Amino acid sequence: MAALFSGGKDSTYAIFLAKKAGxxxxxxITMRPAADDSLLFHYPNSSMTEYLAEAMQIPLxxxxxxxxxxxxxxxxxEEAVSKAKALYDIEGVVHGGIASNFQKQAxxxxxxxxxxxxxxxxxxxxxxxxxxxxxxNNFAVLIxxxxxxxxxxxxxxxxxxxxxxxxxxxxxxxxxxNLAFEGGEAETLVTDCPLYxxxxxxxxxxxxxxxxxxxxxxxxxxxxxxxx
Numbered sequence: 001m002a003a004l005f006s007g008g009k010d011s012t013y014a015i016f017l018a019k020k021a022g023x024x025x026x027x028x029i030t031m032r033p034a035a036d037d038s039l040l041f042h043y044p045n046s047s048m049t050e051y052l053a054e055a056m057q058i059p060l061x062x063x064x065x066x067x068x069x070x071x072x073x074x075x076x077x078e079e080a081v082s083k084a085k086a087l088y089d090i091e092g093v094v095h096g097g098i099a100s101n102f103q104k105q106a107x108x109x110x111x112x113x114x115x116x117x118x119x120x121x122x123x124x125x126x127x128x129x130x131x132x133x134x135x136x137n138n139f140a141v142l143i144x145x146x147x148x149x150x151x152x153x154x155x156x157x158x159x160x161x162x163x164x165x166x167x168x169x170x171x172x173x174x175x176x177x178n179l180a181f182e183g184g185e186a187e188t189l190v191t192d193c194p195l196y197x198x199x200x201x202x203x204x205x206x207x208x209x210x211x212x213x214x215x216x217x218x219x220x221x222x223x224x225x226x227x228x
Contacts, residue, residue, distance in 0.1 A: 001119065002027050002061070002084045003094040004107065007049045009134055009141045010096030010122060010180075012190040015056075016137065017121035018094045019195070026088040028053050029080050031065045033073070045144050045189055045218045048200065055196040055223055061087065070106065078110045085114055092117035098125055098182045127180035131165055138194060142202070145187030147213035150175035155186070156207040156216040189218070198223040 001018065005011045005028035015025055030049040053060035063080040065073050084090055093111050097104045097120045104120065111118040122130065134141055141160040146152070150171040158164060169179055177185040192199035204220035 001025055001092040001094055001117075002029050002081065002088065002090045004029050004031075004096070005049055005053070005060075006030065006046060006096075007052050007189050008096070009139065009188045009190055010098060012052075012096075012193060012195065013130075013134060013137075013139065014094050014096035014119075014121050016139075016193065016195055018119060021121070023092075023094070023119070025058055025094070026090050027059045027061055027084050028056070029084050029093070030060060030062045031073075031077060031080060032062060033065045045216075048189055048218060048221065051200055051221055051223055052190070052196070055198045055200060057197055059088070074106050074110060077106070078113060081110055081114050081116065085116065090116065092119055094119045094121070096120075096122055098122050098127070098130070098180055099178075100182060125180075127178060127182070128169065130180055131160070131168075135160070135162060135165065138192070139190055140192040140199070142189045142191050142216070143186055144189045144216040144218070145214070146185070148175065148177040148183075148185035150177065151186055153207060153209040153214055156209065156214050157205060159191075160188075187215075192226070196226075199226055200224075 001023050003015045003025050032046050061080060061084045065076040093116050095107045108118045143155050143158050146155050172179040201222050201224045202218055205216055205218045208215050208217055
């Protein structure tokens with residue numbers, strides 16, 4: 001199978017669950033949108049997937065998605081999936097959708113056109129249990145984008161741990177946002193997890209904040225031994 005991979009928690013954990021279920025991930029597919037208002041794809045630090053694919057020792061198919069409409073993005077995704085199918089003879093595509101019917105329909109539509117089986121191991125998961133399972137399975141989740149009421153600049157560049165998850169749960173109740181960020185309230189990057197043979201070390205980064213939303217732009221990284 002191929003896996004749609006942004007480097008974020010959902011796509012990474014979906015791969016983790018797919019592998020636990022016995023699926024072999026032949027390649028990763030990363031879409032690189034032109035701007036942060038993409039309807040289908042993760043934008044912040046999408047270039048980090050090159051390092052994370054190396055960390056997982058899985059080939060990466062990285063494809064630009066310059067269009068801004070849903071149709072243009074779906075077309076770019078179909079081209080990427082078609083390329084992965086030709087290169088790696090895949091039979092299905094794993095994605096990290098949780099509750100967005102819009103994304104699920106787009107991904108499944110592409111799979112149907114390509115004669116591939118879609119797999120969404122996170123679909124319908126309880127958001128609180130899911131976030132706790134990330135911690136329980138040793139996922140180091142870095143917050144790299146925020147765009148919801150209640151999530152301020154200080155969340156940029158913060159790792160989700162038990163303390164910060166409790167704070168996020170309280171904020172999600174107060175401000176009525178999805179704790180798993182399914183509505184795009186925040187974006188994440190997994191810097192370490194059981195899938196990685198090395199972990200990602202952020203050497204230099206910048207927090208860009210406009211007063212309401214922000215991106216933690218990673219400027220320099222390296223893969224380091226897990227013993228470090």
